[in-house]
Each structure stands twice: as structure tokens, then as C-alpha cells.
Amino acid sequence: MNWDKFIVDGLKHGDPLIIGAVVSIVLVSIAIVAGLTYFKKWGYLWREWLTTVDHKKIGVMYIISALVMLFRGGADGLMLRMQLTAPEMKFLTAQHYNEIFSAHGIIMILFMAMPFIIGIMNVVIPLQIGARDVAFPRLNAVSFWLFFFGAMLYNIAFVVGGAPDAGWTSYFPLASTEFSPGVGNNYYAIALQIAGLGTLMTGVNFIVTILKMRAPGMTLMRMPMFTWSTLITCIIIVFAFPVLTVALALMMFDRLFGSQFFTMTNGGMDMLWANLFWVWGHPEVYIVILPAFGIYSEIISTFSRKNLYGYKSMVASMAIISLLSFLVWVHHFYTMGQGAAVNSFFSITTMLIAVPTGVKIFNWLFTLRKGKIVFTTPMLYSLAFIPIFTLGGVTGVMLAMASADYQYHNTMFLVAHFHYVLIPGTVFAVIAGMYYWFPLIAGFKLNERQGKAAFWTIAISFNVTFLPLFFLGLDGMTRRQYTYSAETGFGPLNLIATIGSVGLMIGFALIVYNIIWSFRHAPRETKGDVWDGAGRTLEWATHIPVPVYNFAVVPEVDRLDAFYFAKKEKRSLFKDKIEKIHMPSNNGQPFILGAIFFFWGFFMVFSMWKSAIVAGIGVLILLAMRTFERDHGFYIPVDEVKKTEQSYGGDSV
Amino acid sequence: MKIDNSLPLEYRNEENRFRIIGFWIFLGAEIVLFATLFLTYFTLWTRTGSGLTAADVFVLEPVLAETFILLTSSFTCGLAIHAMRQGLIKPTMWFMGITLLLGAAFLGIEIYEFYTYVHEGLTLQTSAFASSLFVLLGTHGAHVTFGLLWGIAIMIQLKREGLNETTANKSFIFSLYWHFLDVVWIFIFSFVYLKGLM
Amino acid sequence: MKKKGSLLVILTLLTFLLSGCTSELLVLNPKGPAAALLSETIIFSVLMMAGVLVVVFTLFTIILVKYRASNSSPDYEPPHDEGSLKLEITWTLIPIIIVSILSVVTVKSTIAVEKPPAGYENQKPLIIYAASSNYKWHFSYPEQGIETVNYLNIPTGQNVEFRLYSYGPITSFWIPQLGGQKYAMSDMVTKLNLVADTPGSMMGKNSNFSGKGFAKMEFEVLAMTQGQFDEWVNDVKKTAPPLTEEKYDQLLTTEFVGRESFSNTHLEFRPAPEDHSSHFKKPGQKDEEQDSNHENHGEHGEQHKQESEVEDHSNH
Structure with missing residues (x-):
């Protein structure tokens, strides 16, 4: 066998950054294996995590993976900024720069933002609707492992074979074998496919969960806003992800089997890729932003001690946004020459999104009005979101104007815009959500002082990093250019941006410090409803940390924010007696299935057909095992439930 | 588990009801998947480069045969579910078996079709038209193949366990899948073959 | 409050940069009618959007200062407020009006920049x-x-x-x-x-x-x-x-x-890929086309060959 194809160019040329990456990956892997063996934790890892079907643990695994990816993608971003600090920097080569900005985009959107959001959904949604798990716990585990192994497959590209370098959009013909002959873009087509399948299943799973497993009395219009946002998001997932599935499959056929979808000869059409990509790509943006809106709604309402203003219009605006999200994809390539009429239509649909979004902003402001605002860490992120996101939003409206976009397209103005919506939108939201719901899992709050310090570092550094980019864009600096000359005059603003990005990295490091410190020193909570009794939704009605069965007795709901009103009126939501509780049993198949998919993908990337077929048969065998299996789960007996409840010092039931 | 005896067997316990709804939603995703493939095909079908065109390679007879076979299999699949609702295991098995045999026959003709296309000089690599045709038909064919394997697995379970909540639920979901493939084929027949022959 | 301070800094920075540096930014320093029109469009939209920002930032600041917990008595309990149809309609309608104005500007300017600039319509390009x-x-x-x-x-x-x-x-x-x-x-x-x-x-x-x-x-x-x-x-x-x-x-x-x-x-010797129709050969009409365009057909073929040759060369 020719091993040469597995070795990345950087390693052959002795690039110190690549060697550093390889060495650190190897060292970390050895450290993990050695650590697990030394502390005899293999059994624990397998029993409690790798085989788990508990939505809370799956959620935690999603969030941990996402945090790791946040640092991977963040390090990429930092390297990009380093290279642009001053004119003619020699920190990265063009090729390396191209690989890193492609990775930064793919990782941040698909392997950081999405899994972080899905992780929070996993932890919170069943609790928020008073359920014991999701509709298909086993499928949920499959979703996670497909995402996880898809992400791993993408990540090994940097050290095995070569990384994708055609941008996260992978436009054809640039991404074709003709112009990108290495295996890099094969990784793109296949790793994203595997992770995307997982996401699609999550979408199906949560729709059924939310539609069918709500606590008695919780009608649709009594659902918490985060649940609403998740439902709408999952509907978008189900309608948008199959388009990505097809696009990636066609890309795979073009690159591996010589088909002619996007080629330059024999009728191939490069513009088709751009269309398919963005028909998925634009709804994808709303897949990561709508749940963020849900998270903010919960937090703002909780910490202003007020119900959410304009609940109905909040729901309606999300529904309208989800519809419009499918009608705006052409705004990503106004400059393709499709004419004024088409561009005008898509300009108007795009600008229309500002209307429901504006409604939401004002509803949040009016939720705060007459409230009793407490500045906790999650609340600080939520408050900072309003002004910063508005700035991102109004620049979005400016970009929506086709004629003006001819001047913004592909420039740093665009880069500034989408960082201004995605960071305060999604990243602030998932961090806020993590701080807010952390006690549910861990049993304690993260230290507030450190949390606030991290917040201010991040919020200020963010603006220092990205505000200059608006002006660089208007001055003609394009995105994805790895260097620029001194005459362009781009130097000073770029220097400011790089300084800001270092601040951002410090801020995120502070969050990690905050988590580690709190694990060791934070006082443990004794009761649920930890935010000074301000909880309004059902996740605060059970004990902390949440027991494996979530609720000993299924709560009954008679209105929106039922838990808040029950507290106020001093009654209980739990009416039934404790009965035996049915639970799904753990299983290792999802993990193994994910692992087989990983190998299948790897073999496909390197066109190793025989091995790929064997792996494909492995997948079929696992599916067959699943259909012949009879696993009806198990029951936790009443005594055990009672014992657990007592261990919480429980009188809530 | 909530059990409601007034419902048909496959709907009786809650988990199984979830499975049916979940599968409907999954079919929604499948519709989007095939819609995307159709749109790709409609965008590219005139872009034949220097290769053969649709009119050059399409022949009505085998396609018509495929259509009748698949439609009939959909009908027998419906009969299988009807028999299942009556609690009759034998006819359920028989009709399932016929459904799968017809599915296999359909697949055989499709493979033969592909063989003739390639023989005449139309391969995946020929042109954008050829690529989109093969991938659209191939995706449907792959679904049918998967359906055959799945159907066999379900028949083995029916044989072993007879009709119970689990096997009835699996058979019912399989029937949804099979009818869906039939609908997709009708679109392929009308908008790929008939349109190409016109 | 720190928050307010940093916001003020951002706002002043923004206005300063917008007013002071616009003349130096390439996009806002046009040398031709199309760029001038786009520059005007951009500045118009910036002003409209600045209005939106001012409203949101002002409301935000006032609300945060007025309704923070440390500013209210310990027994103050926020009222239950379902929303107000009148207000919600207001902040739906105002954005619709803004979007409508911008839509008109967009459509007009988009059509304008897709054509030769005004005054040059009759000039031979x-x-x-x-x-x-x-x-x-x-x-x-x-x-x-x-x-x-x-x-x-x-x-x-x-x-x-x-x-x-x-x-x-x-x-x-x-x-x-x-x-x-x-x-x-x-x-x-x-x-x-x-x-x-x-x-x-x-x-x-x-x-x-x-x-x-x-x-x-x-x-x-x-x-x-x-x-x-x-x-x-x-x-x-x-x-x-x-x-x-x-x-x-x-x-x-x-x-x-x-x-x-x-x-x-x-x-x-290498014409541009201008003859768009050559890519849209209709399968059903192949024979007809061959008859009617008999003379041109050879040329098309040749052109096609040349094109693919070029592509072979640029591939490496």
C-alpha cells in the first residue's frame, strides 16, 4: 500500500504549525488513553457515556464536543487574524490560510454552533415540556454519534491526507477535482454528509417529542418560548437538510465517480452548486439563530421577573422567519448576473425578515420594561445581544439591497455583518444558556464574578475585533485574501482587529477557567429553582441535579409559566402518586454505528472501495440487528424512586 | 407505556404511535430529497454536451412494465396491511412476499435499463444530463433495494413472532415507505420518461 | 454603568468614523456615475439604519437604567403584561414602512446599475x-x-x-x-x-x-x-x-x-463562451436544429473543441 497519500503536505515540507498540530493531537490522544487506563475509567466511560441514551448526558456530550470545537475554530480564527495583522505577513502560506479559513467556517457553523444548540435542546427540551426523555432515545444517541464521528473525520483531514481549502461554501468549479485535486474536498463532502444525517434525525426526533410528549395541559400556546423555537427550528431542519444531503452527494459523485454535475464541460453547471448550497445554507443560519432567540426569551423573562411580552407575536414572528428563510437564498450571489428583476425580488424577501425580527427586539425590550432586572451572567449576555445584534441586523438590511450589495459582496463588510449576527446571536446565546441551565446537570452555578469578567472581556473584544471590518470592507478589502500590500492602507484597522481577537481568546479561556474553578469550589445547590426562585418553566420544578427520570411524577400544567404561578399561589404541579417509571436501556450500537460510519467515510475519502463496501455492509448489519432486537427498556420500581426523591431531601412531591 | 386497545394493533402502544408519526416526518424529508433531485434533473436534462439525449436512449416498453409492476406491488402491499388489520397472518405473509417479488422484478428491469444505457454509450460520466438521470433513478432504485432488505427482515420477524404490536407496527411503517416509493416512481415515469419521450 | 459607557463609545466611534473617514473609503469615494449612485444608496441606507439604531439604543438604555433591580424597592413586583396589540402593530408597521422605502430605493438603483449609466444610453459602448x-x-x-x-x-x-x-x-x-x-x-x-x-x-x-x-x-x-x-x-x-x-x-x-x-x-482564436444557446440543445429537437443550423453547426463543434482544449491547458 502506498502510504504517501495519507501524509499531508505540511508534514512533508516540515511546516512547524502542522507538525505542532500532529504532535499535540498524538500527545492528547496518548494522555486520554493513559489517563483512562490509569484511573480505571474505561468501564465508567462505556457504561455511563458511550452507551447512554439519557437525553441529559447526550446533551452534555454535545456541549463538550462543541466547546472543544469552539476552541479549535477559535484557534483557527486567531491564526487568520495573526496573518492579517500587518501588510505582507509571513505567518501562514496562502495554502495554509485557505485551509484554515475553510475550517474556521465549517467548524464554527456545523461543528460548534449547531451541536451547541442541539446539546442545549437535548438537556432542556424534555425537562421544559415535563417529559422523561425524547421520543426516540436510541435514535438520539445515533444522532450524536453520527455528528461526533463526522466532526472527527473532518478534523483528521488536517493531519491525514490534506484539508479542504475551497472555503466553507466549496464553490464549484474551484472545489472540483480539476482545481482541488487533493483529498481535502472529499473530506468535506463525506464528513459533512455523516454529521448532516445525524442532524436530520435530531430534527425528526424533536418534532415528535414536542408534538407528542408534552405534560398534560400544556397546549401549543402554553409552551415555553425555547420549546417553540426548537419546534420551528426542527421543522426547518427537516426541510433544509435533505437539500444539503443531495448537494453533498452530487459533489461526492463529481469528485469520486467522475459525474458531470458541476463541471465545466459536458453541460455541467457550477451555478447549480451555489443554488443548492444556499437553499440549505440560508435556512441553516436560522437553524442556529432561532433557538438562540428562544434561549434569550427564557433568560430575559426570568431575570426581569416578568412574563414574556407579546408571546403570540413572538411565536408568529418565528414562524414567518422560518418561511422567509427558504425564500432568500439568492441574496448570497446577487452578483451572478441573474438580472435586476430576480435580484429585486430576493432583496425584498430578505429585507422583510427585518420586520418579524424587529418585532422580537421590541418585545424583548418591553419584557424588560417595568421589570426588576437582575444582572446575572446569563442576563448580561442576553442584554448585550440586543444592541449588538441590532447593529448586525441593520447591516444585514443594508446587505439585502441588491445594488448596494454589488459593493459589499465578498468584502470584509460582509464578514463583519455575519460575525455581528452570529456571535451575539448564537454564541452569546449558547454561553448564556450554558450558564443559565448549568445547575440542572451539575448541581451548582458557575461562579458569577468570573463569569462577568469573562463576559466583559468577550463583549468588548468582540466589538474591537469586528467593528473595524465594516470599514475595511467599504475600503475594498475582500474576505479570504491571505495578504495585502502596504499601499492599500488596510494595516491599522487590521491591527486593531487582531488585538481584539486576542482579547476574545482570553475571554473564552476565562470561561473554561470559570468552569474548572466552579467544579472544585462552587457551593452546591440544595434545591431546584436555583435562580433565587425566579424560574418560570418546568425544568426548574424538579430537583437539582436532575434525577435520571427527570420528574418522579409528571407535572400538570394549566397555563403559560405554570410553575411560576404555582409557586405564587402555593400549589403543586404534581398531582399523581409516584408509580414505577419506564426507562429506555443503554446500548452500545449507536456508538459502534457511528464508528463504522467514520471508517466508511475515511475509506471513501481515499477511494478505497473494497474497504468502503465492507464498512457499508457493517452499517447494514447493525441496522438489521436493530430491527431484530426486542428491547422494551426497564422500569424503575416505586421504592427506588421514593428513595431517590428522599435523597434530595425532597418534599416537592 | 400508554396502551389503548381501541386502536389498530400497530397504533396500540405509545412508543409505536411515535414511530409512525416520526416516520411520516421522515417521509417529509424524503420528499424534499427527491424534490431536490428532480429539480437538479430538470435544470440539467437539456445539457447533454456532446453525449446522447433523453430521446436517444428512452424506450417506453420496459419503463411501462416497471410502472405496472411497481403499482401492482403497492396494491399488494396495501392488501398485506388490510390482511394484517384483520389479524390474518397467512395472507399478510403472502401479500408481503408478492410485494417483495414484484419489487425485485422492478429492480431487475431497472438494472437491465441501466445496462442498455451504458451499452449505448450513456454513462454517469457522459454529461450533466446523464449524471442527473442516473443519480435520480439510482437514488430511487437504492431506496427500493433497501426496501427489499427491510421487507425480508420484517417477514422473518412475522414468521417468528406472528402478528403482535411490534411486528404490526414495523409492517405498517414499511407499507408507508413502499407506497412513498411508488409515488416517487409515478413522478419519475411522468416527468422523466414521458417528458423525455415527447 | 459600564454597559452604557461602552455603548456610548461605540456610537461615538461609529459617527466619528462615518463622518470623518467616508471620503477615504474607496466605496464611498466614487469616480463614476454607477459608483456614485451606489455610494448615495449606501449612505441613504446607513442614515435610515442609524435612525433604527438610535431608537433601539435609547429605549434599551432608558429601560436598563430605570428598571434594574437595584433601582427598585425590594417589594416591587413586576406586573403581568401579556402585550399590547396597538404597540405590537406599531412596531410591525414602522419596519414595514422602512423596508418599503428601502425596497423602492433598491429596485430603482438595481435596475439603474444593470444598464448603461444615465446620459450614456445612446453612446456606442x-x-x-x-x-x-x-x-x-x-x-x-x-x-x-x-x-x-x-x-x-x-x-x-x-x-x-x-x-x-x-x-x-x-x-x-x-x-x-x-x-x-x-x-x-x-x-x-x-x-x-x-x-x-x-x-x-x-x-x-x-x-x-x-x-x-x-x-x-x-x-x-x-x-x-x-x-x-x-x-x-x-x-x-x-x-x-x-x-x-x-x-x-x-x-x-x-x-x-x-x-x-x-x-x-x-x-x-479563442472566442468567449458567448453563444449561450449551444449549451441548451433540446433533446427532442435535435434533428430539427441540425437541419436549420446546418451551416453553423460545424462552427459550434469547432468552438467547443477549442474551449475544452483551453480548459485542459489551464488544468494542472
Whole structure:
């Protein structure tokens, strides 16, 4: 066998950054294996995590993976900024720069933002609707492992074979074998496919969960806003992800089997890729932003001690946004020459999104009005979101104007815009959500002082990093250019941006410090409803940390924010007696299935057909095992439930 | 588990009801998947480069045969579910078996079709038209193949366990899948073959 | 409060930068009617959006100051507030009005920049083919019979119709001070009308990522009076070497080249992919087409062959 194809160019040329990456990956892997063996934790890892079907643990695994990816993608971003600090920097080569900005985009959107959001959904949604798990716990585990192994497959590209370098959009013909002959873009087509399948299943799973497993009395219009946002998001997932599935499959056929979808000869059409990509790509943006809106709604309402203003219009605006999200994809390539009429239509649909979004902003402001605002860490992120996101939003409206976009397209103005919506939108939201719901899992709050310090570092550094980019864009600096000359005059603003990005990295490091410190020193909570009794939704009605069965007795709901009103009126939501509780049993198949998919993908990337077929048969065998299996789960007996409840010092039931 | 005896067997316990709804939603995703493939095909079908065109390679007879076979299999699949609702295991098995045999026959003709296309000089690599045709038909064919394997697995379970909540639920979901493939084929027949022959 | 402070800083920074530096930013420093129209459009939208920002930021600041917990008595309990239909309709309608105004501006300006600029509709345009290959630009002046690489000279007060295409990845042809950008693609020709008002040197570039040498795809645009332009054309015709097919193939495969001039264009032997219809051969009508276009057909075939040859060369 020719091993040469597995070795990345950087390693052959002795690039110190690549060697550093390889060495650190190897060292970390050895450290993990050695650590697990030394502390005899293999059994624990397998029993409690790798085989788990508990939505809370799956959620935690999603969030941990996402945090790791946040640092991977963040390090990429930092390297990009380093290279642009001053004119003619020699920190990265063009090729390396191209690989890193492609990775930064793919990782941040698909392997950081999405899994972080899905992780929070996993932890919170069943609790928020008073359920014991999701509709298909086993499928949920499959979703996670497909995402996880898809992400791993993408990540090994940097050290095995070569990384994708055609941008996260992978436009054809640039991404074709003709112009990108290495295996890099094969990784793109296949790793994203595997992770995307997982996401699609999550979408199906949560729709059924939310539609069918709500606590008695919780009608649709009594659902918490985060649940609403998740439902709408999952509907978008189900309608948008199959388009990505097809696009990636066609890309795979073009690159591996010589088909002619996007080629330059024999009728191939490069513009088709751009269309398919963005028909998925634009709804994808709303897949990561709508749940963020849900998270903010919960937090703002909780910490202003007020119900959410304009609940109905909040729901309606999300529904309208989800519809419009499918009608705006052409705004990503106004400059393709499709004419004024088409561009005008898509300009108007795009600008229309500002209307429901504006409604939401004002509803949040009016939720705060007459409230009793407490500045906790999650609340600080939520408050900072309003002004910063508005700035991102109004620049979005400016970009929506086709004629003006001819001047913004592909420039740093665009880069500034989408960082201004995605960071305060999604990243602030998932961090806020993590701080807010952390006690549910861990049993304690993260230290507030450190949390606030991290917040201010991040919020200020963010603006220092990205505000200059608006002006660089208007001055003609394009995105994805790895260097620029001194005459362009781009130097000073770029220097400011790089300084800001270092601040951002410090801020995120502070969050990690905050988590580690709190694990060791934070006082443990004794009761649920930890935010000074301000909880309004059902996740605060059970004990902390949440027991494996979530609720000993299924709560009954008679209105929106039922838990808040029950507290106020001093009654209980739990009416039934404790009965035996049915639970799904753990299983290792999802993990193994994910692992087989990983190998299948790897073999496909390197066109190793025989091995790929064997792996494909492995997948079929696992599916067959699943259909012949009879696993009806198990029951936790009443005594055990009672014992657990007592261990919480429980009188809530 | 909530059990409601007034419902048909496959709907009786809650988990199984979830499975049916979940599968409907999954079919929604499948519709989007095939819609995307159709749109790709409609965008590219005139872009034949220097290769053969649709009119050059399409022949009505085998396609018509495929259509009748698949439609009939959909009908027998419906009969299988009807028999299942009556609690009759034998006819359920028989009709399932016929459904799968017809599915296999359909697949055989499709493979033969592909063989003739390639023989005449139309391969995946020929042109954008050829690529989109093969991938659209191939995706449907792959679904049918998967359906055959799945159907066999379900028949083995029916044989072993007879009709119970689990096997009835699996058979019912399989029937949804099979009818869906039939609908997709009708679109392929009308908008790929008939349109190409016109 | 810290929060308010940082917001104020951002706002002042914004207004300062907008008022002070606009004249230095390329996009807002137009040298032609199309760019001027876009610059006006951008400034108009910035002002509208600044209005929105002021409203949101003011409300935000007032609410945060007034309703924070430390500012209210310990027994204050926030009222239950379901919302107000009147207010919610208000903040739906106002954005709709803003969006409507911007829509009108957008549609008008989009239509305007897709056409030759006002006042130049009846002028015969100067046609320049701009083709990208690897990491360079080829500019062909078919009427003048000259071709340049990586630099572009145009006369002022003259509508130039650029015809854009690419020998590979999608690129985007952009001269910020003259007007908006447009994609150059391999299987069709896109058109862009630009006029320079005043003589001078400007930056032009590819703005769409196209591979490893993308950052180096800048070219100088020099606008000059008609007289100077004619003089330059004559000069090139006299002194520059001819562009042979061989030389052109060599150019296409080279990744980076400096400025070059030639006394003929590559269009003579490598036409642009303009005949769009050749890609849309209708399967059913194949025979008919062959009959009616019998004479042209040979040409099409030849052109096709040549095109694919070119693509073979640019592939490496």
C-alpha cells in the first residue's frame, strides 16, 4: 500500500504549525488513553457515556464536543487574524490560510454552533415540556454519534491526507477535482454528509417529542418560548437538510465517480452548486439563530421577573422567519448576473425578515420594561445581544439591497455583518444558556464574578475585533485574501482587529477557567429553582441535579409559566402518586454505528472501495440487528424512586 | 407505556404511535430529497454536451412494465396491511412476499435499463444530463433495494413472532415507505420518461 | 454603568468614523456615475439604519437604567403584561414602512446599475472582454485589436461594456470606485457597464475566492482622456508583440505574470463562451436544429473543441 497519500503536505515540507498540530493531537490522544487506563475509567466511560441514551448526558456530550470545537475554530480564527495583522505577513502560506479559513467556517457553523444548540435542546427540551426523555432515545444517541464521528473525520483531514481549502461554501468549479485535486474536498463532502444525517434525525426526533410528549395541559400556546423555537427550528431542519444531503452527494459523485454535475464541460453547471448550497445554507443560519432567540426569551423573562411580552407575536414572528428563510437564498450571489428583476425580488424577501425580527427586539425590550432586572451572567449576555445584534441586523438590511450589495459582496463588510449576527446571536446565546441551565446537570452555578469578567472581556473584544471590518470592507478589502500590500492602507484597522481577537481568546479561556474553578469550589445547590426562585418553566420544578427520570411524577400544567404561578399561589404541579417509571436501556450500537460510519467515510475519502463496501455492509448489519432486537427498556420500581426523591431531601412531591 | 386497545394493533402502544408519526416526518424529508433531485434533473436534462439525449436512449416498453409492476406491488402491499388489520397472518405473509417479488422484478428491469444505457454509450460520466438521470433513478432504485432488505427482515420477524404490536407496527411503517416509493416512481415515469419521450 | 459607557463609545466611534473617514473609503469615494449612485444608496441606507439604531439604543438604555433591580424597592413586583396589540402593530408597521422605502430605493438603483449609466444610453459602448485565468486578468479590446494582461486602460466619459468570463473557478470583477462587481464564470458571459468620470488610477480586483493566488489578483485601472487613450492604443498596436495561440496557451498555464500588452486579441482564436444557446440543445429537437443550423453547426463543434482544449491547458 502506498502510504504517501495519507501524509499531508505540511508534514512533508516540515511546516512547524502542522507538525505542532500532529504532535499535540498524538500527545492528547496518548494522555486520554493513559489517563483512562490509569484511573480505571474505561468501564465508567462505556457504561455511563458511550452507551447512554439519557437525553441529559447526550446533551452534555454535545456541549463538550462543541466547546472543544469552539476552541479549535477559535484557534483557527486567531491564526487568520495573526496573518492579517500587518501588510505582507509571513505567518501562514496562502495554502495554509485557505485551509484554515475553510475550517474556521465549517467548524464554527456545523461543528460548534449547531451541536451547541442541539446539546442545549437535548438537556432542556424534555425537562421544559415535563417529559422523561425524547421520543426516540436510541435514535438520539445515533444522532450524536453520527455528528461526533463526522466532526472527527473532518478534523483528521488536517493531519491525514490534506484539508479542504475551497472555503466553507466549496464553490464549484474551484472545489472540483480539476482545481482541488487533493483529498481535502472529499473530506468535506463525506464528513459533512455523516454529521448532516445525524442532524436530520435530531430534527425528526424533536418534532415528535414536542408534538407528542408534552405534560398534560400544556397546549401549543402554553409552551415555553425555547420549546417553540426548537419546534420551528426542527421543522426547518427537516426541510433544509435533505437539500444539503443531495448537494453533498452530487459533489461526492463529481469528485469520486467522475459525474458531470458541476463541471465545466459536458453541460455541467457550477451555478447549480451555489443554488443548492444556499437553499440549505440560508435556512441553516436560522437553524442556529432561532433557538438562540428562544434561549434569550427564557433568560430575559426570568431575570426581569416578568412574563414574556407579546408571546403570540413572538411565536408568529418565528414562524414567518422560518418561511422567509427558504425564500432568500439568492441574496448570497446577487452578483451572478441573474438580472435586476430576480435580484429585486430576493432583496425584498430578505429585507422583510427585518420586520418579524424587529418585532422580537421590541418585545424583548418591553419584557424588560417595568421589570426588576437582575444582572446575572446569563442576563448580561442576553442584554448585550440586543444592541449588538441590532447593529448586525441593520447591516444585514443594508446587505439585502441588491445594488448596494454589488459593493459589499465578498468584502470584509460582509464578514463583519455575519460575525455581528452570529456571535451575539448564537454564541452569546449558547454561553448564556450554558450558564443559565448549568445547575440542572451539575448541581451548582458557575461562579458569577468570573463569569462577568469573562463576559466583559468577550463583549468588548468582540466589538474591537469586528467593528473595524465594516470599514475595511467599504475600503475594498475582500474576505479570504491571505495578504495585502502596504499601499492599500488596510494595516491599522487590521491591527486593531487582531488585538481584539486576542482579547476574545482570553475571554473564552476565562470561561473554561470559570468552569474548572466552579467544579472544585462552587457551593452546591440544595434545591431546584436555583435562580433565587425566579424560574418560570418546568425544568426548574424538579430537583437539582436532575434525577435520571427527570420528574418522579409528571407535572400538570394549566397555563403559560405554570410553575411560576404555582409557586405564587402555593400549589403543586404534581398531582399523581409516584408509580414505577419506564426507562429506555443503554446500548452500545449507536456508538459502534457511528464508528463504522467514520471508517466508511475515511475509506471513501481515499477511494478505497473494497474497504468502503465492507464498512457499508457493517452499517447494514447493525441496522438489521436493530430491527431484530426486542428491547422494551426497564422500569424503575416505586421504592427506588421514593428513595431517590428522599435523597434530595425532597418534599416537592 | 400508554396502551389503548381501541386502536389498530400497530397504533396500540405509545412508543409505536411515535414511530409512525416520526416516520411520516421522515417521509417529509424524503420528499424534499427527491424534490431536490428532480429539480437538479430538470435544470440539467437539456445539457447533454456532446453525449446522447433523453430521446436517444428512452424506450417506453420496459419503463411501462416497471410502472405496472411497481403499482401492482403497492396494491399488494396495501392488501398485506388490510390482511394484517384483520389479524390474518397467512395472507399478510403472502401479500408481503408478492410485494417483495414484484419489487425485485422492478429492480431487475431497472438494472437491465441501466445496462442498455451504458451499452449505448450513456454513462454517469457522459454529461450533466446523464449524471442527473442516473443519480435520480439510482437514488430511487437504492431506496427500493433497501426496501427489499427491510421487507425480508420484517417477514422473518412475522414468521417468528406472528402478528403482535411490534411486528404490526414495523409492517405498517414499511407499507408507508413502499407506497412513498411508488409515488416517487409515478413522478419519475411522468416527468422523466414521458417528458423525455415527447 | 459600564454597559452604557461602552455603548456610548461605540456610537461615538461609529459617527466619528462615518463622518470623518467616508471620503477615504474607496466605496464611498466614487469616480463614476454607477459608483456614485451606489455610494448615495449606501449612505441613504446607513442614515435610515442609524435612525433604527438610535431608537433601539435609547429605549434599551432608558429601560436598563430605570428598571434594574437595584433601582427598585425590594417589594416591587413586576406586573403581568401579556402585550399590547396597538404597540405590537406599531412596531410591525414602522419596519414595514422602512423596508418599503428601502425596497423602492433598491429596485430603482438595481435596475439603474444593470444598464448603461444615465446620459450614456445612446453612446456606442466601448467593449472590453475581461477574462480571468489562474491568478491573472486578460483584457481584450476587440474593436481596437489589442489585449493587455493585469492592467486596464479606459477613456473617461465613455461607457465601457465589460464582458466577463473565466477559465476556471468563479471570479468576481470589481472596480470599487467605478461601480459594483459581477461574477465571471466559465460557461457564460456576464456584462457590466461602467463609466469613469475623471482621469486617474484606481484599484481593480477579483473579489471572489478562486484559489491559492487569489490575493494577488489586483490590477490597476487607469482612466485617461479619449485622446490619451487613442494614443496609448496606437502605441500598443505599434510596439507590442502579437499574441499567438501558442503564447496564449502558455499565458493561461502560468500562474502569475506581470503586465503584458499585445497587438491583437485572443478572441480571434479563442472566442468567449458567448453563444449561450449551444449549451441548451433540446433533446427532442435535435434533428430539427441540425437541419436549420446546418451551416453553423460545424462552427459550434469547432468552438467547443477549442474551449475544452483551453480548459485542459489551464488544468494542472
